Amino acid sequence: MSDILSRFLGDWHALLILLVAGVIPNQIWRMLGLWFGGGIDEGSELLIWVRAVATAILAGVIAEILVQPPGALANVPDWLRYTAVAVGFAGFMASRKSIFAGVACGEIVMVAGKWWLG
Amino acid sequence: MRSIAATVLTLVLFATYLGIGALAHDSHFSLGWALASTVFVWAGPAQIILITTLGSGATVIQAAIAVTVSAVRLFPMVVSVMPMLRTPQTKRRHLILVAHLTAITLWVECFRFLPQVPRDRRIAFIHGLGAGLVLVCLMATSVGYGLAANLSQLFAAAILMLTPLAFLFSTARNSRELSDVVALILGLLLFPLAAKLDSGVDILISGVVAGTIAYGVHRWRARA
Numbered sequence: 179m180s181d182i183l184s185r186f187l188g189d190w191h192a193l194l195i196l197l198v199a200g201v202i203p204n205q206i207w208r209m210l211g212l213w214f215g216g217g218i219d220e221g222s223e224l225l226i227w228v229r230a231v232a233t234a235i236l237a238g239v240i241a242e243i244l245v246q247p248p249g250a251l252a253n254v255p256d257w258l259r260y261t262a263v264a265v266g267f268a269g270f271m272a273s274r275k276s277i278f279a280g281v282a283c284g285e286i287v288m289v290a291g292k293w294w295l296g
Numbered sequence: 297m298r299s300i301a302a303t304v305l306t307l308v309l310f311a312t313y314l315g316i317g318a319l320a321h322d323s324h325f326s327l328g329w330a331l332a333s334t335v336f337v338w339a340g341p342a343q344i345i346l347i348t349t350l351g352s353g354a355t356v357i358q359a360a361i362a363v364t365v366s367a368v369r370l371f372p373m374v375v376s377v378m379p380m381l382r383t384p385q386t387k388r389r390h391l392i393l394v395a396h397l398t399a400i401t402l403w404v405e406c407f408r409f410l411p412q413v414p415r416d417r418r419i420a421f422i423h424g425l426g427a428g429l430v431l432v433c434l435m436a437t438s439v440g441y442g443l444a445a446n447l448s449q450l451f452a453a454a455i456l457m458l459t460p461l462a463f464l465f466s467t468a469r470n471s472r473e474l475s476d477v478v479a480l481i482l483g484l485l486l487f488p489l490a491a492k493l494d495s496g497v498d499i500l501i502s503g504v505v506a507g508t509i510a511y512g513v514h515r516w517r518a519r520a
Contacts (some may be wrong), residue, residue: 185326186326186327186328187326187328187329188325188326188328188329192325192326192329193328193329193332195350195356195359196329196332196333196336196337196346197336198356198360199346199350199356199359199360199363200333200336200337200342200343200346200359200363201336201337202360203342203360203363203364203367204337204338204339204342204363204367204370205396206364206367207364207367207368207369207370207371207374208370208371208374208395208396208398209392209395210371210374211370211371211372211373211374211375211378211395211398212374212378212388212391212392212395213388214371214375215374215375215376215377215378215379216378216382216388216391218375218378218379219379220379220380220382221379222379223515225375225376225379226473226475226511226514227507227508227511228372228375228376229372229376229475229476229479230475230476230478230479230506230507230508230510230511230514231372231479231503231504231506231507231508231511232369232372232373232375232376232403232503232507233467233471233476233479233480233483233507233510234479234480234482234483234486234502234503234504234505234506234507234510235368235369235372235483235499235500235502235503235504235507236369236400236463236467236480236483237467237479237480237481237482237483237484237487237503237506238483238484238486238487238490238498238499238502238503238506239341239369239400239463239499240459240460240463240464240467240483240484241483241484241485241487241488241502242487242491242498242499243456243459243460244460245487245488245491246491247456248344248348248456249319249348249452249453249456250449250450250452250453250456251452251453251456251457253449253453254453254457259457262457262461263460263461263464266461266464266465267464267465270465270468275465275468275469277304277305277462277465277466277469278304280461280464280465281304281308281458281461281462281465284457284461285454285457285458285461288453288454288457289450289454292450292453293450
């Protein structure tokens with residue numbers, strides 16, 4: 179039993195690294211947000227700014243994946259990634275803002291294009 | 297429950313965590329480690345950064361810095377969700393679990409679902425939605441870990457492409473105010489410029505600049 183458990187968890191060293199490099203760096207920001215966000219009013223001007231910054235940072239995350247793609251996505255040519263996003267957006271607008279339609283159109287273009295390129 | 301099932305984003309999360317499970321396997325982490333990272337880190341991009349930096353032989357300090365920078369986005373997200381949940385009786389400790397569950401998907405869904413949920417039920421609603429999403433992702437992490445060796449390159453690329461598409465369209469749909477639209481468009485356009493600085497905090501720079509301009513537009517419209 180303890181053998182299965184130790185294989186499942188791996189060594190304690192790796193879990194310690196997870197805590198230091200993974201859990202703490204994320205929870206710091208969440209708890210700061212809790213501490214700070216607990217005190218401001220819904221509808222306050224500050225909150226509108228914070229929301230705009232959060233939206234823009236999320237847009238930055240999206241752009242980063244498209245411009246500097248990680249892993250297997252890097253094998254897809256730039257023009258194909260951008261075309262897939264453009265077609266996906268067209269599908270999203272044409273379907274009166276269905277997320278599913280947008281994602282499906284974009285994925286089909288990328289997969290078909292990549293398959294065709296070989 | 298229906299909210300968990302009724303969202304494309306759940307499917308996207310599932311696929312993303314398939315990818316994370318596979319990545320953890322290929323980088324020689326244990327399944328328990330991968331599952332623990334899903335529960336306690338609970339931020340897809342941070343997990344991908346953590347696994348790839350550690351897997352490529354970076355030191356723990358380097359990985360911690362990279363993850364800390366990427367996690368800054370959680371701060372404004374948590375701040376902007378809190379006031380939607382608070383009632384006069386709410387204590388800060390009631391919101392700790394909500395803060396932990398807040399990540400991109402939950403943040404986006406808060407703006408979609410919460411207006412339809414009575415205020416005194418909102419914390420319970422988020423606990424339920426968040427726990428459901430974590431559970432889905434734990435399954436996906438396990439399945440991805442098991443399948444790792446059999447994932448084709450094309451499938452892996454398709455999974456990675458899901459994230460930007462789904463986040464882009466879900467944010468676009470939630471953008472009702474002009475400031476949100478401006479923040480989204482400028483945030484997309486300014487990132488490639490900020491990336492030229494290669495500062496390590498490029499996303500933070502483009503985000504604060506684009507968000508501040510969007511807020512300026514909002515102020516200017518309000519006064520006109």
